[in-house]
Structures are given as structure tokens and as C-alpha cells.
Amino acid sequence: MGFKWWHGGPRRKLEVEELRLLRTTEPHWLTRSLLVLLFLTMHNTAFAQSPPTDSITDRRATWPTWQQIRSVVMLEDYNTRVVILGVAMLGIAAGLVGSFTLLRKRALMGDALAHASLPGITTAFMLATWLGYNGKSLPTLLIGAAVGGLIGVGLIVLLKSQTRLKQDTALGIVLSVFFALGVAMLGMIQQMKNGHAAGLETFIYGKTASMTRADGLLIVIASVVAIGGCVLLFKEFKLLCFDEDFAGSRGVPTRWLDMSLMGLVVLVTIVGLQAVGLILMVALLVIPAASARFWTEKMWQMAIISALLGTIGGVLGAAASALFPRLPSGAMIVLVCAALFLFSMICGRSRGVLVRVLRRRRLNRRVHRDHLLRGMYESGEGDGNGEAVQSRPWIAVDTLLQRRSWSRRELKRSINRAMSEGWVRSDNGTVGLTVAGFIEAASLTRQHRLWELYLIHYADVAPARVDRDADAIEHVLEPELVEELELLLEKSPIRIDVPISPH
Amino acid sequence: MNLTWQLDGWIIVAGVLCAVASALLGNFLVLRKLSMLGDAVSHAVLPGLAAAFFISHSRSSLPMFIGAVIVGIFTALFTEWIRRFGKVDEGASMGVVFTSLFALGLVMIVQAADQVDLDAGCVLYGAIELTPLDTVIVAGHEVPRAVVMLGVVVILNALFVALFFKELKLTAFDASLATSMGISSTWMHYALMILVAITAVASFESVGNILVVAMFIVPPATAYMLTDRLGSMVMLSVAIAAIGAVLGHLAAVNVPTWIGFRSTTTAAMMGVSVGMLFTIAVLFAPRHGIVVKFVRRQILTLSILADDIVGLLYRRHERQESHNAATKTFASELFASRLAVAVAMAQLKRLGQVRIADEVCQLTESGMQRATDLVRSHRLWEQYLVTEADMDTSRIHDKAERLEHFTDQPMRDDLDEQTHHPQRDPHGSVIPRDEGTSR
Numbered sequence: 001m002g003f004k005w006w007h008g009g010p011r012r013k014l015e016v017e018e019l020r021l022l023r024t025t026e027p028h029w030l031t032r033s034l035l036v037l038l039f040l041t042m043h044n045t046a047f048a049q050s051p052p053t054d055s056i057t058d059r060r061a062t063w064p065t066w067q068q069i070r071s072v073v074m075l076e077d078y079n080t081r082v083v084i085l086g087v088a089m090l091g092i093a094a095g096l097v098g099s100f101t102l103l104r105k106r107a108l109m110g111d112a113l114a115h116a117s118l119p120g121i122t123t124a125f126m127l128a129t130w131l132g133y134n135g136k137s138l139p140t141l142l143i144g145a146a147v148g149g150l151i152g153v154g155l156i157v158l159l160k161s162q163t164r165l166k167q168d169t170a171l172g173i174v175l176s177v178f179f180a181l182g183v184a185m186l187g188m189i190q191q192m193k194n195g196h197a198a199g200l201e202t203f204i205y206g207k208t209a210s211m212t213r214a215d216g217l218l219i220v221i222a223s224v225v226a227i228g229g230c231v232l233l234f235k236e237f238k239l240l241c242f243d244e245d246f247a248g249s250r251g252v253p254t255r256w257l258d259m260s261l262m263g264l265v266v267l268v269t270i271v272g273l274q275a276v277g278l279i280l281m282v283a284l285l286v287i288p289a290a291s292a293r294f295w296t297e298k299m300w301q302m303a304i305i306s307a308l309l310g311t312i313g314g315v316l317g318a319a320a321s322a323l324f325p326r327l328p329s330g331a332m333i334v335l336v337c338a339a340l341f342l343f344s345m346i347c348g349r350s351r352g353v354l355v356r357v358l359r360r361r362r363l364n365r366r367v368h369r370d371h372l373l374r375g376m377y378e379s380g381e382g383d384g385n386g387e388a389v390q391s392r393p394w395i396a397v398d399t400l401l402q403r404r405s406w407s408r409r410e411l412k413r414s415i416n417r418a419m420s421e422g423w424v425r426s427d428n429g430t431v432g433l434t435v436a437g438f439i440e441a442a443s444l445t446r447q448h449r450l451w452e453l454y455l456i457h458y459a460d461v462a463p464a465r466v467d468r469d470a471d472a473i474e475h476v477l478e479p480e481l482v483e484e485l486e487l488l489l490e491k492s493p494i495r496i497d498v499p500i501s502p503h
Numbered sequence: 504m505n506l507t508w509q510l511d512g513w514i515i516v517a518g519v520l521c522a523v524a525s526a527l528l529g530n531f532l533v534l535r536k537l538s539m540l541g542d543a544v545s546h547a548v549l550p551g552l553a554a555a556f557f558i559s560h561s562r563s564s565l566p567m568f569i570g571a572v573i574v575g576i577f578t579a580l581f582t583e584w585i586r587r588f589g590k591v592d593e594g595a596s597m598g599v600v601f602t603s604l605f606a607l608g609l610v611m612i613v614q615a616a617d618q619v620d621l622d623a624g625c626v627l628y629g630a631i632e633l634t635p636l637d638t639v640i641v642a643g644h645e646v647p648r649a650v651v652m653l654g655v656v657v658i659l660n661a662l663f664v665a666l667f668f669k670e671l672k673l674t675a676f677d678a679s680l681a682t683s684m685g686i687s688s689t690w691m692h693y694a695l696m697i698l699v700a701i702t703a704v705a706s707f708e709s710v711g712n713i714l715v716v717a718m719f720i721v722p723p724a725t726a727y728m729l730t731d732r733l734g735s736m737v738m739l740s741v742a743i744a745a746i747g748a749v750l751g752h753l754a755a756v757n758v759p760t761w762i763g764f765r766s767t768t769t770a771a772m773m774g775v776s777v778g779m780l781f782t783i784a785v786l787f788a789p790r791h792g793i794v795v796k797f798v799r800r801q802i803l804t805l806s807i808l809a810d811d812i813v814g815l816l817y818r819r820h821e822r823q824e825s826h827n828a829a830t831k832t833f834a835s836e837l838f839a840s841r842l843a844v845a846v847a848m849a850q851l852k853r854l855g856q857v858r859i860a861d862e863v864c865q866l867t868e869s870g871m872q873r874a875t876d877l878v879r880s881h882r883l884w885e886q887y888l889v890t891e892a893d894m895d896t897s898r899i900h901d902k903a904e905r906l907e908h909f910t911d912q913p914m915r916d917d918l919d920e921q922t923h924h925p926q927r928d929p930h931g932s933v934i935p936r937d938e939g940t941s942r
Binding site for chain 1: 593595717759774
């Protein structure tokens with residue numbers, strides 16, 4: 001039984017029962033009750049206290065009782081405990097490993113190698129059956145899957161380094177061809193006398209029954225190995241992610257490191273695969289890492305956040321599914337992770353959309369303010385005959401409008417903002433600088449002109465172009481840089497508070 | 504092997520059509536680094552199916568098809584948005600989108616499942632073996648529905664690629680140039696994505712999705728190994744896809760019988776056979792094949808080694824020494840393997856540039872010519888690097904050692920000119936004269 005319909009296998013009909021298989025990490029009692037009672041009742045019969053509902057077309061989720069919530073939160077139920085612990089460990093491991101693969105731009109490696117493990121599984125099954133062993137024993141299949149996955153990963157790396165194909169193409173080729181090979185072999189296995197393939201492909205899609213104690217143990221062991229590997233080799237992996245060539249030049253064995261990182265990915269993916277299914281595994285490898293990227297620029301922080309998000313997603317998803325029996329847990333975990341991703345993408349502290357928009361707006365505002373103040377100061381200078389201005393005249397808005405290519409609306413808005421910040425006064429159609437505004441404007445004009453002078457003297461920029469260039473950079477001049485510019489230009493004959501415009 | 508037209512014929516036709524339709528668009532996916540999109544779409548359409556079912560309350564094929572196509576387009580859209588606004592790498596954003604959509608679809612289907620038997624398999628996940636059973640009447644003939652549908656998709660894709668070839672090419676290779684020429688790369692992208700979604704869904708429905716995921720990527724990648732021109736790449740990929748599909752069905756019927764089975768899944772074997780074609784191309788493609796590149800590199804290595812051997816003999820000759828003909832001595836002096844030296848020596852002997860008499864290795868006249876050219880290049884380069892490039896004398900040898908193998912007559916004359924016809928190199932050795940241009 002399994003997922004053949006999904007990949008267009010020989011069987012065409014999808015029973016609703018098979019849909020149950022898509023539920024991946026359900027607690028045992030939930031699965032059992034659901035399989036039996038799905039078509040009869042809506043409510044959760046596993047809890048005797050739940051009042052029975054009658055309508056079979058009721059699509060609403062039944063709200064859990066307080067006892068149910070407590071039983072889930074306190075991890076009273078043994079199966080819930082196994083599931084939540086397993087998923088949490090898997091979330092940590094996948095989050096950690098995933099953050100490295102993400103930075104190496106191999107986010108979909110897990111997807112590819114999970115598909116690539118199918119021919120490994122079928123080969124292991126065939127070999128074991130022919131040799132007279134139990135083909136479906138877990139170790140056999142796990143080894144087969146790992147070998148298949150490793151060969152797939154090796155081929156991806158080889159294709160990328162030895163041919164002109166790009167990473168994504170190499171991933172896609174290995175994924176599709178290996179998977180096709182696996183399905184072709186499945187088609188043959190189904191004809192074997194003693195080995196009906198039932199259950200074999202569910203290895204890839206997660207098991208029908210819920211996570212058992214053995215699965216949980218396996219996950220914990222694999223996760224501990226993966227976490228340990230990541231922690232021990234953290235520095236090396238970091239180098240590998242950010243500057244492979246540099247790492248190589250420093251004598252770091254990049255090839256071995258790459259292999260061990262990929263080995264950890266294979267380990268986590270294969271173990272997770274048979275317990276929680278392909279899609280959830282891919283999601284756990286990709287989504288937490290991608291979300292963590294929005295929060296920080298530091299590798300170790302990213303790894304920790306990613307592991308944390310993976311855990312939160314896993315635990316919340318599993319808990320939600322335990323509370324609402326109509327929500328499949330695998331899918332819920334993915335959806336919780338997706339919600340966390342969305343939140344991170346918008347609110348992330350270092351790369352989130354909001355922060356970037358704010359940052360840009362702040363810069364734009366500052367640039368506009370600088371332009372306004374300098375424009376007013378320069379208007380006050382008149383023709384700029386060498387005298388630094390001491391007065392703060394009232395200037396008509398229309399005069400200012402002609403100084404730069406800005407629209408009236410833009411100018412008005414900048415004036416209003418500057419007024420509220422106390423740089424500028426306004427009196428019917430004319431504006432003037434306040435004292436603070438005057439000092440600020442003088443220093444801005446000075447920066448602008450210093451930079452112009454620098455460009456003319458040291459960068460050989462033609463005087464006609466220098467205004468534009470200075471315009472672009474003056475807003476980001478640090479005070480230290482201004483001092484340096486002064487030092488550089490010390491010998492220049494025009495060293496006054498605000499140098500005269502070179503124009 | 505007994506193939507019947509009614510059965511196998513139609514299966515092959517459906518496979519070829521699906522392969523061609525996918526390969527046509529796949530070229531641009533591969534060039535745009537979107538190879539995984541086929542796989543992503545194939546998982547992501549699930550909520551489309553569920554939504555179509557909720558809205559239409561039926562399991563008829565058309566609403567499902569439309570729902571799936573819409574979600575397929577959304578997959579591409581979301582991927583692009585997340586990539587652009589979140590500045591996330593393409594693969595990662597695809598991973599986020601398709602897993603989330605799939606999960607959403609699962610939740611929706613579970614909600615629907617108890618209401619009615621929502622049979623996604625019946626609606627969307629066809630098996631290619633069953634195509635001949637589901638027929639419609641076209642112009643008085645009974646034609647499988649899948650063939651009709653895929654035929655339409657092929658025509659659509661072919662028209663798109665033919666009409667917008669220039670635009671597709673420009674946007675694939677240089678999006679900013681395309682924009683500066685007034686071609687909106689965004690719109691080309693979305694048009695391509697819409698067609699990808701339609702092709703993918705149409706193919707899932709009729710022939711299953713293993714085939715389409717493979718055919719989007721593998722034939723174009725194979726063609727990419729074989730050619731550098733986009734036009735021929737598209738043509739080649741179509742041909743490879745078609746050949747792969749035909750071979751695939753034959754293999755599905757025949758190969759399993761060799762090891763005692765009856766037959767296996769046709770769609771999967773089509774994927775495998777096109778993978779075989781890809782493997783052959785990767786290994787033996789005339790310019791980019793791994794084996795070909797390896798052989799070319801070996802030939803170059805050998806010719807450089809031969810150069811080094813004659814250079815060594817020349818320098819011995821200069822110092823009036825003779826050289827032991829044993830391979831071992833050459834190997835240890837030139838830091839090469841004995842095998843390589845033996846092969847290079849055989850080559851030199853065949854060319855008549857080296858002769859061996861009494862365990863002593865000597866240059867023949869033509870060998871002397873080759874060596875003179877080589878040593879002259881070497882020493883001219885050394886002179887040039889010191890006088891013109893201000894390099895330290897201790898570092899010039901290695902550089903000259905590399906450059907000497909790629910320096911021809913006109914370049915030597917140039918170097919000679921630039922360094923004012925030196926007599927000796929910076930180390931004090933005589934720079935041999937060119938016979939042709941004796942000054």
C-alpha cells in the first residue's frame with residue numbers, strides 16, 4: 001500500500017485509505033481510530049469524554065477538551081511523547097544540517113537524495129530476497145537507502161564539478177532518473193513470488209503506522225550523530241559554506257568536509273524519511289534554515305535559530321495534530337514551519353522585508369533632508385562669491401524648487417518633515433533655516449564640497465561632473481572620513497569653514 | 504516481443520508527445536536554473552485539486568485541471584516572490600513553496616475525504632499504460648484522450664518557443680540586455696511558467712508525473728552537453744526526448760524478460776532510458792564529454808612531456824653530455840610517471856625526433872629543431888619577464904616553463920623584438936638562434 005498514485009505508478013485508483021498514509025507521524029491511537037472511524041464519525045472517539053457528533057458532513061474541526069489539551073501538553077500519552085520527542089530531535093538535526101546545505105545553495109539536496117534512495121531500497125530488497133533473507137527488514141532497507149542516497153549525492157557533486165551543468169540541473173537529473181529507475185524496479189518486484197512490494201515505497205513516504213519506539217530511538221541516535229558532527233566540525237563547515245576556495249588554500253580538506261556534510265545530510269534524510277515521509281523531511285531541511293537566514297548574519301546564530309525553529313515547528317505541528325485529530329501531523333508540521341517562515345520573512349531582524357523597507361525609507365528621508373538643507377544653505381549664499389554666509393534669509397519655495405530636480409510634492413514633504421524635526425521654519429510660501437538647521441546645513445554643505453574638492457584633486461573627476469558624484473556619496477560620509485578629507489586637503493588654498501563651491 | 508499498434512503504438516505516441524512537450528520548455532528551465540520546478544509543481548498541485556473539488560463539488564476532470572494549473576502557476580509565482588523579496592536562493596524558495604502547498608493540499612483533502620471519495624488518482628495521476636483505454640472520437644477515428652490533449656500541448660509549446668524564440672533566448676542569457684531592448688523578462692518568465700504548469704498538469708493526468716519531471720530536465724541537459732547553440736539545443740533536446748520515449752517503452756517490455764520478469768512501468772523506463780542517453784552524452788560528448796575532455800587532457804600532457812624530454816636532451820647536448828636512454832632516468836628527472844615517459848618516448852621515436860643508440864638518447868635533426876624552438880621560447884620568455892615585466896630572476900623559470908609550450912614562431916619573433924634581440928637569457932645561457940630568421 002502506498003503512494004503509487006502519487007507518482008503515477010501502475011495503480012490508478014486511490015483509495016481514501018491511502019490518503020491516510022499521507023498522514024505521517026500520527027500517534028498510534030490517532031491513526032488507528034481514524035482508519036476505523038473516519039467515514040463514520042467526525043469526532044475523536046479515542047476520548048470517551050468527547051460528546052458524539054452526528055453529521056458526517058461536518059467539516060469543522062472539533063475543539064479539544066481541556067483534558068485533551070493537558071494530556072498533550074504534559075506529554076501524558078506515551079505515543080504522543082514518542083512522536084513529539086522524535087520530531088523535536090529530527091527538527092534540531094535537520095535544522096542544523098539544513099542551514100549548512102542552504103548556505104551551500106543545495107537546499108533541495110534532501111529532496112534529490114530522498115528520491116535517489118528508491119533504487120537503493122529496491123536493490124537491497126531484491127538482493128536480500130534472492131539471498132533468502134527478509135527483504136523488508138528495516139536495517140536492509142536503511143542500508144540500501146543510504147547507499148542509494150550516497151551514490152546520488154556523489155553523482156550530483158560529480159556532475160557539477162566535471163561538466164558544464166549547474167547545480168540545479170544536476171539535482172534534477174539525479175532525482176528524476178534515479179526515481180524512475182526505482183519505480184521501474186518496483187514494477188518488477190511486484191511480480192516476485194515471495195516479495196510483494198507492498199510497503200516498500202512507503203519507506204520513502206513515511207510509514208502507515210505511526211512512529212514506533214524503534215523509529216524514535218533510531219531518530220534520536222541519528223540526530224545525536226548529526227548534531228555532534230555539526231558541532232564538532234562547525235568551524236570547518238562554516239569555512240566551507242562561505243569561502244570554499246579560501247578554505248582549500250588554508251589546507252582544509254574541503255573535499256572530505258563536503259563529503260562528511262553530505263554524509264550527515266544523507267543520514268538525517270534517510271532516517272527521517274522512513275519515519276516521517278519525504279515531503280516533511282524536505283520541509284524540515286529547507287524551511288527552518290531559510291527562515292533563520294532572515295534573523296541573523298552570524299553563522300552560529302543562524303544554526304541555532306534554525307534548529308530552534310525546526311523544533312518549534314515539529315512540536316507545535318505534532319501537538320496540533322494530536323489535539324485536532326482531523327489534521328494530519330506531517331502536513332501540520334510543514335504548515336507551522338511555513339507560518340514561521342512567513343513571519344520570519346516579514347519580521348526578520350536582519351534580512352526581513354519590513355526591516356529592509358524601513359532601512360531604505362530612513363535612508364531616503366535622510367537624503368531628502370540633506371538635499372533640502374543644502375539647497376537652502378546654497379540659496380542663502382547667493383552667487384557664492386567666496387564669502388561664507390552668516391545670515392539665514394527667507395527663501396521662496398519656488399526658488400528652492402528650481403535648485404534641484406525634485407517635484408513640488410517631494411519638496412513640500414521634505415519641508416514639512418524638516419519643520420517637525422526643527423531644522424526649518426516656514427512663513428507663507430517662504431522657508432528659512434532655524435539655528436540648528438543652519439549649523440547642520442553648513443556642515444552638510446561642507447561635506448559635499450570637501451568631497452567635490454577631493455574628487456577634483458585626487459580622483460581627476462571633471463568639475464562639471466563632480467556635483468553629481470559628490471551628491472551620491474555625501475550622505476554616507478562618516479565624521480572620521482570628513483576629518484581625513486580635511487587633512488588631505490589641508491594644503492589646498494581654500495580652507496575655510498565651508499569651502500567655496502568649486503563651480 | 505509482440506507489439507500491437509492499438510496498444511503499444513498509442514502508448515509510445517503519448518510518451519513521445521509528453522516528452523517533446525516537456526523538453527521544449529525544459530531547455531529554458533535548465534538555462535534559467537529552474538530545473539527543479541517540474542518536481543516542485545508536481546507536488547504542489549495538490550491544493551488546486553482539493554480547492555477545485557470544494558468549489559465544483561464534482562470530480563470531473565476540467566475543474567481539477569484548471570485548479571491544478573492555477574496552483575502550478577502560483578508555485579512559480581510564490582517561488583519568484585520569495586526569491587525576490589526575501590532574497591532567498593532559488594532552490595530554497597522552491598523548497599519552501601512546494602512543501603507548504605503540498606501540506607496545505609493534504610489538510611484540505613483530509614477534510615474532504617470523508618465527504619466523498621475524492622479520488623485524485625482518477626483525475627490527475629494517470630498511468631501511461633492505460634492511455635489506450637480512454638478514447639475520444641477525433642475526425643472519425645478513435646484516439647486516446649491523452650494523445651489529443653498532449654498533442655494540443657505540444658503545438659502550444661512549439662508555437663510559443665518558435666514565436667518568442669528571440670525573446671526567450673535573450674531573457675535566458677542576459678535579462679538586463681533584454682530589458683534594455685524593450686523585452687520584459689518578467690512577462691516572458693510568467694508566460695513560460697504558465698506553460699510549464701499546463702504541460703506538467705496535462706502530463707500528470709495522462710501519463711503520470713515521473714515522465715514529465717524527467718523529461719523537463721534530462722533531454723535539455725543532454726542537448727546542453729552536445730551543443731553550444733540554443734537553436735540546436737532545442738532541436739536536439741526534442742529528438743533526444745522522442746528517442747528516449749520510444750526506447751523506454753521497448754525497454755519496459757523487453758528488459759525485464761531478460762531477468763525473468765514480465766514487464767515494468769513504461770513511464771519509469773522512459774525516464775531511465777533518457778537517463779542512459781544523458782550518461783552517454785556526459786561521457787562522450789564531442790566537446791564537453793568527460794571522457795573526451797580527459798583524453799584531450801592526456802594528449803596535451805603527453806605533448807608537454809615530449810617537449811620536456813627534447814628540452815632536457817637539448818640542454819644536455821649544450822653541455823656536451825649524453826643522456827642515458829633508460830625511461831627511469833627521464834622519469835626521475837622530469838617528475839613524471841614511467842608509463843607517461845615511455846609513451847612520450849614512443850611518440851618521439853615515431854615522429855623521428857629522437858633516436859637511441861648504445862643506451863644513449865640523441866636528438867635527430869627534426870628533434871633538434873623542435874628543441875631549439877622550445878628552448879628559444881623558454882629563454883626569450885625569461886628575458887622578457889625580467890626586462891619587461893620586472894620579475895625577480897628566481898621566479899621566472901617556472902613561468903617560462905609553462906609559457907614555452909604555447910609559444911609559436913610569430914610570438915617568438917615578437918618576444919625577440921620586444922627584448923631587443925638578446926644573446927643570452929638572465930641566467931646567462933645562450934639563447935639559440937632561429938634558423939629561419941638568422942640575424
